[in-house]
Amino acid sequence: MSVSEKLQNAWDDANTELAYHDNPNKALEILRSVAWDSCENDVQRAKTMSKAANVYVILADLDSGSRKAHLKRAYKNYSNALKLDSKSKETLRERGKLTSIMDQEGISIGQSFQVLDNGSPTPLGLLVILVASLLLLSSVKVLADFWDEQPVSGTQATMKISYVPNGMDENSRTTATIVIDLNSEAAPDHVENFIGLSDSGTYDATIFHRVIDAFMVQGGDFESGTGSGGYAYKWYGYCDGTAASSSDECDQKSWTIGDEADNGLTHQPGVISMAKTSSPNTGGSQFFIVPEDSNPSHLDGVHTVFGKVSSGLSSVTAISDVSTEDNDRPTFEVRLLTVTIS
Secondary structure: OOOOHHHHHHHHHHHHHHHOOOOHHHHHHHHHHHHHHHOOOHHHHHHHHHHHHHHHHHHHHHOHHHHHHHHHHHHHHHHHHHHHOOOOHHHHHHHHHHHHHHHHOOOOOOOOOOOEEOOEEOHHHHHHHHHHHHHHHHOHHHHHHHHHHOOOOOOEEEEEEEEOOOOOOHHHOEEEEEEEEEOOOOOHHHHHHHHHHHHOOOOOOEEOOEEEOOOEEEEOOOOOOOOOOOOOOOOOOEEOOEEOOOHHHOOHHHEEEOOOOOOOOOOOOOEEEEOOOOOOOOEOOOEEEOOOOOOOHHHOOOOOEEEEEEEOHHHHHHHHOOOEOHHHOEOOOOEEEEEEEO
C-alpha cells in the first residue's frame, strides 16, 4: 500500500529529530500533527501510533522521574495501534518487549481512575463514594444470596518464563508472567493431567524446545527437552495411543492421554493445547500456546484445547518471535521456571 509523500516525509522528520537532534518531544509533535493528519487509512494510523509508542519508550529512558507514565503511554499507543492493524508483527513484537520490561519493573499495564488528589476526593472520587454507598445500602441481603449462588472460579496456572527478546543477547534476558485459565469442563482429563504435572514440580526448570513465529510456542518435555520425551501424569487407559486395560501392560514412560479434541474449543490466539504425534490419543506432557498473531484452525478437532491465556498474551507473542536455530529451537533457551496452580 502506497504512502503519500507528505506522510513519508513526516515519518522521516520524526526519525531525524530522534536520531540527530535528540529531541523526542519534537518527534512526538510531528507524529501527532503532520503525520496523523496525512494518514489515509487505519494501517497508516496504526503505524503512526506505533512510532509514537517507540518515542515514549525513549522518553522513559531519558526521564526517570516520569518513566512509569511514559511506559504506560507507550503501551496504550501500541495497543491502540493493534486495534487498527492487528496483523502488525512489528507492533506485536515491540509491545511484547515493553510488557516484559513493565513486568520486571512492577508497572501495572491497566489504567486506573484517580479518586483522590493529595488525600481529597476528586469529582470522580465523590461520584464513586456516592455510588458505592447506595449499592451498599441496597444490597446487604442480595450479597449473601449472590455469594451462595456464585460458581466456583476456574483453576488458573501461572507460568514464569525466562527468555531473551528478539534482537538482544543473554544480558537482556527477561522474565514474563503468563496466567492461563484452565477449562476442566471442556477437557477434564487434560486439565487434571496438566495440574498433576504442575503441582508435582515436573514442569519446573524445563524449556520451550520448539518456537515458531506467528504459530506457537511448545514445551513440556521434562525428559529430554527436545520434543521426544514426556508422558502423562497418571494412567488414562492409553499406552502410546493404544487403548489398554491396565497400566501393568505399559511402561510408565509410554502413558498417554485420550483425545478430548471435539470439545467445541478452537485454536484461537492465547489458547493452550496438547501437543502429540499425528496419531490419536498420544498426548503426554507436552503442550503449546498460541500467540496473538496466530490462528491455526487446521488443528481444531485434532489437538485438545484445554485453557486460554487471561494475562500476559503479549509476552507469549514476544516469546514466539525469539531468534531460533535448527528444528525451531530458540538460540537462547526459553525457560519455564515455574508453574503454579491456584
